[in-house]
Amino acid sequence: MQRVIICAVVLSALASAGAVPMKHAAAKGHGSVKHRQYTASEPAPKTIPCSTVPAAFCNAAAGCQVFKGDCQGDPNAPPINCTALMTSTGAAVATAELALMTSIESIKSSAWTTMKGTQAALGVAEDAIKSYDSALKSYNSSLIAYEKEADKLDLLSAQLVELTTNCSIPVPPLTCPGAILELKASIVKQNATCELTYIKTTLEEQKMQIMESAVEIQDAVVTQALAVPAKVFSDAAADITAAENSKKAAIAFWTVVKNSCIHPAAMPAASVASQHKKSAMKRLSRKH
Numbered sequence: 358m359q360r361v362i363i364c365a366v367v368l369s370a371l372a373s374a375g376a377v378p379m380k381h382a383a384a385k386g387h388g389s390v391k392h393r394q395y396t397a398s399e400p401a402p403k404t405i406p407c408s409t410v411p412a413a414f415c416n417a418a419a420g421c422q423v424f425k426g427d428c429q430g431d432p433n434a435p436p437i438n439c440t441a442l443m444t445s446t447g448a449a450v451a452t453a454e455l456a457l458m459t460s461i462e463s464i465k466s467s468a469w470t471t472m473k474g475t476q477a478a479l480g481v482a483e484d485a486i487k488s489y490d491s492a493l494k495s496y497n498s499s500l501i502a503y504e505k506e507a508d509k510l511d512l513l514s515a516q517l518v519e520l521t522t523n524c525s526i527p528v529p530p531l532t533c534p535g536a537i538l539e540l541k542a543s544i545v546k547q548n549a550t551c552e553l554t555y556i557k558t559t560l561e562e563q564k565m566q567i568m569e570s571a572v573e574i575q576d577a578v579v580t581q582a583l584a585v586p587a588k589v590f591s592d593a594a595a596d597i598t599a600a601e602n603s604k605k606a607a608i609a610f611w612t613v614v615k616n617s618c619i620h621p622a623a624m625p626a627a628s629v630a631s632q633h634k635k636s637a638m639k640r641l642s643r644k645h
Contacts, residue, residue: 402436405617411606414449418442419614439618446611453604460600464593471586478582482575489568496561503554510547516540 407421407428415421415428419442422431517540524533 403439403618404430405437405613407431409609409613411610413603413606414446414610418445419610437618439614442614443611443618446607446614449607450604450611453600453607457597457600457604460593460596464590464597467589467593468586471589475582475586478575478579482572482579485568485571485575489565489572492561492565492568496558496565499554499558499561503551503558506547506551506554510544510551513540513544513547517544 405419405421407415407419407430410419410421410428412423412428415423417431417434418437420431420434420437421428422434423429517537520533520536520540524530524537
């Protein structure tokens with residue numbers, strides 16, 4: 358009987374200390390969520406500050422959840438697995454880096470292809486502009502030449518008017534009829550020259566108008582050709598920016614996981630690590 362009393366006292370004391378769980382007769386609270394209790398002899402589970410976790414990585418694996426647009430702790434999430442998280446975050450960084458490099462290589466290729474088409478369009482436009490400039494110069498030269506011949510015709514016409522006036526006196530000089538005929542002949546000849554010059558000027562103008570139309574058409578082609586690389590570069594810039602942001606988010610989450618899972622005390626200080634290295638080198642030299 359005395360032994361039974363002693364055992365009962367010992368069990369009661371152990372139960373009160375928390376070493377032996379006591380079973381309660383009542384079933385109240387049996388269906389509620391139970392959280393594991395950690396004793397002083399084992400480390401508390403590591404947690405991640407969810408407020409610093411990027412939205413793309415806010416999930417149960419990190420012990421977090423998105424609530425009202427913010428990343429917060431998830432009380433129903435299991436304890437985080439640091440090994441798995443370090444592995445997955447490292448892979449996420451590598452994937453983001455690969456996506457970024459792929460975007461860069463893609464823009465290099467598409468930019469080269471696009472710019473070749475743009476250069477071809479610009480080359481045709483340049484030729485069209487040169488042709489138009491040449492036609493414009495020719496037209497301008499023909500206008501100058503026509504103006505000179507027209508001035509000569511105007512001068513001859515004025516001389517004829519003056520000579521006719523001077524020869525209209527009651528007794529005109531004997532040379533008047535011959536001089537008048539000579540001026541009229543010169544006027545006919547000069548008029549023919551003006552007509553030929555005018556025809557040439559008209560032809561030069563038509564050439565210039567044709568070249569001008571070619572330039573306008575090519576301007577439209579160039580505008581379209583320039584719009585294509587502009588869109589290519591705009592889309593590429595958006596892709597690269599998105600890839601860079603994804604990489605930054607992956608690195609940020611990896612940093613959070615590293616700081617949460619790898620405790621500074623677990624890593625030797627630089628001086629201690631150096632001392633360990635020196636000792637290892639000494640042991641290695643002794644063996645040899």
